[in-house]
Amino acid sequence: MKLKSQCILLSILMLSGCATPQSRAPVVNSAxxxxxxxxxxxxxxxxxxxxxxxxxxxASKVVVSGAKLCGDKVSPYFGISTWNQDAFQKEWKTAVQSKYGLTESVHIANVASGSVSDKAGLKEGDVIVSIDGWTPSIGKDAPGKFDEKLAQIGKYGTPVEFIIRRGAVEKKIAVTPTQACDFKVELSPADEKNAHADGKKIVIYKGMMDFFKTDEETALVVSHELAHNSMKHIDAQKKNALLSGFFGLLVDVAAAAGGVNTGGDFTRMAADAGARAYSVEFEQEADYVGLYFMANAGYRIDDAPYFWRRMATINAQGISMKSSHPTSPDRFVALESAVQEINQKIANHQPLKPEMKGSSGAK
Ligand SMILES: [Zn+2]
Incomplete structure (x- = not known):
């Protein structure tokens, strides 16, 4: 009623009629x-x-084959992720129950193909009955507690005995962990073309995954972020963290003045995680070391410079502040020379390790 009177008032003021739907819409059955x-x-x-x-x-290929470049930041790796219904609320809980058969027990959500667990025979959907005789709890936090326990048992490097339930059958499967860089790779559901590394983990956004055209592109961004973590860029940048939010704000203002509205993305990106506004030097290092991670994982690196160019042209927020700076051509050229350096080493069957300052043969 109120709306109608407002509409009449408006139409008098604007000397126009009130538009209402003319067709008879189908009746929606609520069930x-x-x-x-x-x-x-x-x-x-x-x-x-x-x-x-x-x-x-x-990610599993990159963190496992990159272990030799991660120094002491390595941990036992199984290549599985777990979940249960209690991570979800209300209707979503019903959805995962019907779609994935989730209960309050710990279920395997994913087994990275090619990982040690995949080779040993663990499968998505398996319910964990026990590991080395330890029975996981049920309900909220159960998957998290399971992950902790598995990491703890895995430290011995000996085979871990999984008892799992698959359908009505219980199976015993032994999995020997491998070593991997100790940085979890997570997927944010946000529809943003973004990725970040906070020193402990790597987060790739769903919007970014949708943007990737090939596995090589995924590997490139995971490797770049992994390099930020393995080279400890966060620790070194900590003292600059307070400034980064403000710096991001300046970028937003500048972009708005230039006619590009970033919607505050740079500010959020720079303030979130404290120190994501990496310096140009750190971005260059992440590009360079990242390519080594990628090559070690067996991915073809030749198209890497073109991917960053594609990112630069869509003004991708995240990934690097540098993409918003006029230094993108430098980045392209530096990447091309790194690709050359690595491909040369591959051709000569040399170990794929980045050249460090002071080491011989560095260019
Ligand atoms: Zn970066």
């Missing part, structure tokens, strides 16, 4: 709408898990 809503929730989770799987296949 059917609920079924549809449930289906759409299942599709959202399925879409996320498809991206997550793609990311983990690449």
């Amino acid at each position: 059917n709408a609920q079924i549809e809503a449930q289906k759409q929730r299942e599709m959202v989770i399925e879409d996320y898990m498809t991206s997550y799987k793609k990311l983990q296949v690449v």
